[in-house]
Amino acid sequence: MLRFANPEYLYLLLVIPVLMIIWTVQTRKKKKQINGIVDKALQEGLMPGRSKYRPPVKFYMTLTALALLIIAAARPQAGIKISNEKRAGIEAMVALDISNSMLAEDVAPSRLDRSKMLIENMIDGFKDDKVGLVVFAGSSFIQLPITTDFVSAKMFLQSLTPGLIATQGTDIGGAINMCCSSFTKKNNLGRAIVLITDGEDHEGGAIEAAKKAKKMGINVFVLGIGQPKGGLIPDGHGGYMRDNHGNEVVSVLNEDMCRQIAKAGGGSYIHVDNTNSAQELLDEELAKLQKGDLLNAVYSEYDEQYQTFVLLALFLIIIEALTLEVKNPLFRNIKLFKK
Structure with a gap:
């Protein structure tokens, strides 16, 4: 059984869709400005290292890392021991x-x-x-x-x-x-x-x-x-x-x-x-x-699980930092991302 010791922090996850909307609006605005200055046919020649997919990939990795850190702050805990408690009821x-x-x-x-x-x-x-x-x-x-x-x-x-x-x-x-x-x-x-x-x-x-x-x-x-x-x-x-x-x-x-x-x-x-x-x-x-004695199965001990979410967030942050927004000249022939 999974529970959160501080579930109030989960409300911070509402920030995620807000950031997605803001980023999408800014990206479209920036693209519109570039198209208004430079003809689309000339953009490839003027910006040969530009990557279409790297910026959004970096952004979504950052966003996912943020979501994982918020979940970690809520302290997820997993029940590791079940015990039967006697309670009076009908x-x-x-x-x-x-x-x-x-x-x-x-x-x-x-x-x-x-x-x-x-x-x-x-x-x-x-x-x-x-x-x-x-x-x-x-x-x-x-x-x-x-x-x-x-x-x-x-x-x-x-x-x-x-x-x-x-x-x-x-x-x-x-x-x-x-x-x-x-x-x-x-x-x-x-x-x-x-x-x-x-x-x-x-x-x-x-x-x-x-x-x-x-x-x-x-x-x-x-x-x-x-x-x-x-x-x-x-x-x-x-x-x-x-x-x-x-x-x-x-x-x-x-x-x-x-x-x-x-x-x-x-x-x-x-x-x-x-x-x-x-x-x-x-x-x-x-x-x-x-009212008589009823046996209710309950989790009596919980183990902290936030470490897993923190490690995943750190991994994504490192990968995001190593990923350039433009094509890396050292790996020009390795095309992980399309142009």
């Missing part, structure tokens, strides 16, 4: 519905986008916990195994769309069962499934799966997203999805189903609307779970 598997109905916009900006925001905020509140992600529609798959890598969790979250699953539908039972098999084999800590859906269970088996989770000591919290009056589903072409009869499809939040699943799973039902109340209620419920 395990939470998120089961996110990504069926087409989650594109409905009765919750802003859409049910799916609102769900992503809620999950991201939940993860931001985690510290020593573990989180995993299962996505489902007509079938389910594990998007992210349970982990302490919250950065990756949020990264995977942003890429979720209904197009990831070809089989449409809403198999809530299958998603809960997959979450149950994704936890670590520990009995002394709180484990939760956070199910986010609009409750349109097309496959059945959700209640039975929730009861199974409860027997395993896993609480199932259901976040029903949407409005009871329903919302239209965008078709991606400026209109809305229609059924076989040409009528616009209205997706309605099935709160009764959501409540039944939560009750069977020993958790609670939370309605998600356009306020922050759902986020607050979820955080409160998760905070009640028993």
Whole structure:
């Protein structure tokens, strides 16, 4: 694992593109001035030693050396020893519905986008916990195994769309069962499934799966997203999805189903609307779970790596100094650079 002891110095790398722009502008200005004084056909005879490629090569070597020195100043360090630390936390598997109905916009900006925001905020509140992600529609798959890598969790979250699953539908039972098999084999800590859906269970088996989770000591919290009056589903072409009869499809939040699943799973039902109340209620419920010992792999020792970058920079500086802007008469027959 690579880290920087002084990452604030990396902001100096913003100077690199600025210098490139300044050099490019000055070079073009200089070339324009020469062309205005001397005809292009005469320039070769008047400046026989001129090289077209040496000046930019020298400049980019200097620029690269500068970038390497800036990185060295930030003190890159590589982890050389991994140790397992015990920390108290919970395990939470998120089961996110990504069926087409989650594109409905009765919750802003859409049910799916609102769900992503809620999950991201939940993860931001985690510290020593573990989180995993299962996505489902007509079938389910594990998007992210349970982990302490919250950065990756949020990264995977942003890429979720209904197009990831070809089989449409809403198999809530299958998603809960997959979450149950994704936890670590520990009995002394709180484990939760956070199910986010609009409750349109097309496959059945959700209640039975929730009861199974409860027997395993896993609480199932259901976040029903949407409005009871329903919302239209965008078709991606400026209109809305229609059924076989040409009528616009209205997706309605099935709160009764959501409540039944939560009750069977020993958790609670939370309605998600356009306020922050759902986020607050979820955080409160998760905070009640028993925290147990979790082993987290961390790098405990780091070795300085700046020397490598300094040596590379010095090498480039020496090569740049030995490279003339004009053709070297001592090596006239060795053409490393074209005219």
